[in-house]
Amino acid sequence: MIAKNKVFVSTLIEWSSTIIRDMPWKGIRNPYYIWLSEIILQQTRVEQGRKYYEKFVELFPTISHLANAKIDTILKNWEGLGYYSRARNLHETAMYITKEHQGVFPKTYVEILNLKGVGKYTAAAIASFAYDLPYAVVDGNVIRVLARYFGIKEAFDTSSGKKTFEESAQKLLPNDAASKYNQAIMDFGALVCKPALPMCDTCPLGNSCYAYKKDEVNILPYRAKKTKVEERFFNYFVFTYKNKFYVQKRNAEFWRDLYQFYLIESEKLFSEKEVAKELKKINIHDASMIHTKDLTQKLSHRKIYARFFYIELANKPLFDDFEEISKSKLTNFAFPRIINLYIQNNF
DNA sequence: AAGCCGGGGGC
DNA sequence: GCCCCAGGCTT
Numbered sequence: 001m002i003a004k005n006k007v008f009v010s011t012l013i014e015w016s017s018t019i020i021r022d023m024p025w026k027g028i029r030n031p032y033y034i035w036l037s038e039i040i041l042q043q044t045r046v047e048q049g050r051k052y053y054e055k056f057v058e059l060f061p062t063i064s065h066l067a068n069a070k071i072d073t074i075l076k077n078w079e080g081l082g083y084y085s086r087a088r089n090l091h092e093t094a095m096y097i098t099k100e101h102q103g104v105f106p107k108t109y110v111e112i113l114n115l116k117g118v119g120k121y122t123a124a125a126i127a128s129f130a131y132d133l134p135y136a137v138v139d140g141n142v143i144r145v146l147a148r149y150f151g152i153k154e155a156f157d158t159s160s161g162k163k164t165f166e167e168s169a170q171k172l173l174p175n176d177a178a179s180k181y182n183q184a185i186m187d188f189g190a191l192v193c194k195p196a197l198p199m200c201d202t203c204p205l206g207n208s209c210y211a212y213k214k215d216e217v218n219i220l221p222y223r224a225k226k227t228k229v230e231e232r233f234f235n236y237f238v239f240t241y242k243n244k245f246y247v248q249k250r251n252a253e254f255w256r257d258l259y260q261f262y263l264i265e266s267e268k269l270f271s272e273k274e275v276a277k278e279l280k281k282i283n284i285h286d287a288s289m290i291h292t293k294d295l296t297q298k299l300s301h302r303k304i305y306a307r308f309f310y311i312e313l314a315n316k317p318l319f320d321d322f323e324e325i326s327k328s329k330l331t332n333f334a335f336p337r338i339i340n341l342y343i344q345n346n347f
Numbered sequence: 348a349a350g351c352c353g354g355g356g357g358c
Numbered sequence: 359g360c361c362c363c364a365g366g367c368t369t
Contacts, residue, residue, distance in 0.1 A: 048355060048356085083353055159348060225350095253351075
């Protein structure tokens with residue numbers, strides 16, 4: 001087993017010197033930029049995160065730039081990336097480090113792990129890439145490579161399964177090459193040992209890979225749970241009066257702190273008659289329906305059915321907690337993807 | 348331990 | 359349609 005481990009590690013490190021996977025944060029030692037990149041990349045493909053990383057480095061070149069920014073500015077630049085609590089935690093942690101640590105990024109694994117929005121993976125990534133500390137990363141790539149190569153059949157999405165993979169990864173880590181090895185195994189998972197259609201024919205680990213020999217590549221790694229999808233029905237009332245629009249900061253379980261139009265959620269999408277009833281309830285009597293538009297969006301565990309009612313008002317509405325803005329100002333606000341799609345196609 | 352948090356891309 | 363992605367937080 002020790003011999004197999006050594007072959008595994010040395011083969012990966014050797015393989016990594018033969019490939020090119022260019023990423024703007026690769027090889028950087030500045031912990032601020034590494035942290036930024038790792039938060040952006042949580043549950044996010046490298047190709048999706050790349051533009052956001054470049055934008056954030058440009059807009060917030062130091063941690064104090066980020067700390068001094070407004071949360072709405074950060075969210076606007078995070079718009080479209082998803083998991084918006086990452087942006088809030090990023091801001092809070094930037095403020096914390098600026099104030100409590102004089103702007104100096106923590107240098108130990110435990111301190112890094114204690115930062116908001118930083119879990120075991122991200123702490124290991126920062127500790128190894130910035131300081132070459134011997135902590136093994138365990139992300140989706142690592143889980144897949146280890147499960148297949150060593151034939152680990154425990155489900156990874158349970159607490160004991162996570163522990164198994166973490167212990168295995170830590171045991172394999174060469175303490176004198178933490179950064180290089182962590183980078184190598186993730187690159188390998190992304191380029192060779194891919195989730196679908198892995199490149200087993202040309203894989204440098206092929207002749208010692210458990211899954212390849214047993215023909216179990218397509219069933220490893222094991223997952224225990226399936227996510228179930230819940231349907232939700234959102235009726236957006238897009239009120240307009242004298243060329244002004246009304247948006248509100250959302251305070252709900254998801255898309256929190258993004259903006260939205262007047263929203264009523266229901267069991268199924270409203271008909272125009274039901275809209276008229278709702279307008280009466282909020283004391284709007286002189287209104288004309290200009291158009292309605294349906295859109296859907298799939299989230300990880302939800303399907304959103306949205307119907308946009310564009311409603312022209314004869315009188316100025318009296319809303320609490322809404323901002324009155326002109327059409328050209330809409331682009332200053334961070335919206336969920338489905339609202340941006342609506343705006344782009346109908347305004 | 349289980350459930351929740353977005354959006355995009357591959358097949 | 360379903361799965362996965364440089365995961366973490368809350369309950």
